[in-house]
Amino acid sequence: MSAATTRSRTPDRLCAEAVDLARAAAEEAAAPGVVGEHVALVSEGDRVVTHFFECRELGYRGWRWAVTVARASRAKVVTVDEAVLLPGPDALLAPEWVPWSERLRPGDLGPGDLLPTQADDLRLEPGYTGEDEPPPNSAVAPSHDLEERVEEEDAELTGRAPAGTGDDGRGAIAAVADELGMRRARVLSRYGLHIAADRWDESFGAKTPMAQAAPAQCVTCGFLVPIAGSLRQAFGVCANEFSPADGRVVSLAYGCGGHSEAAVMPKPPVPAPPVHDTVATDEFPLRPAPDSGSVTAETDTASEDLGHS
Ligand code: SF4
DSSP states (O other), X not given: OOHHHHSOSSOOHHHHHTHHHHHHHHHHHSOTTOEEXXXXXXXXXXXXXXXXXXXXXXXXXXXXXXXXXXXXXXXXXXXXXXXXXEEOTTOOOOOOOOOHHHHOOTTOXXXXXXXXXXXXXXXXXXXXXXXXXXXXXXXXSOOOOHHHHHHHHHHHHHOOOOTXXXXXXXXXXXXXXXXXXXXXXXXXXXXXXXXXXXXXXXXXXXXXXXXXXXXXOGGGOTTEEEOSSGGGGTEEEEOOTTSTTBTSEEETTOOOTTOTTTOOOOOOOOOOOOSSOSSSOOOOOSSOOTTOOHHHHHHHHHHHHHHHO
């Protein structure tokens, strides 16, 4: 039978009744006045009981003073085992501690800060340093032809530089490695490339709202500056100062309203011809012309009508 099954589930009566003893122990351990109501008791085993008291200390909401009391077999005296402050089920707890290396977030690095990388950082892998190249005269070194050897021996004797210095295989490989940017202690691993690509694609990729509403993609934009390396197949750098991605690595499938070709500039509006000509002059004579008889005739008729009435 296991030890757990031999434990008594029913609290020992004398231990359960020792509330005052437990309270006194809690008050001795706590600051004055912070031990509150007796809230629960738990049987820890045969003749071992823990009493819980509410903690009234500010900043420890939901915590409880736990005082464990016990008595020996066939003894009537109950004694205190320990008194500790424990979090209750709804206690206010500090967040779980996180190591500093996992706490850092992008943008946390400030001027003067150092962020060392681990030797086994998965994002990096050994680069080409040239140290693996065999020495020039070793048995596994690339063989020189006879003429080059004669030239080198001649140069040793005369003190002249041999013809073709620096053009041997090792120098050429190092030069190419330099050019490709590989001659570093460590370079990005495949994993490092993948997580960088995912990160960039999330910020400036085809699924962003800006790209969805763009008239065309970065791949056809004149503001896109190509980058080197394998990531050039999917990314470039935006160099449009009015774009939200200026100076950022963008996916070739990204796009914005500042695309060099897709945005059509509206033509300046041509004003409609004026309905009322306010520039030309109109003639308004004060009197009718002398040779016009119609107005005089009308006036005479009107005078006759007034005379008859
Ligand atoms: S201006 Fe817009 S479309 Fe052109 S490269 Fe920059 S983000 Fe892409």
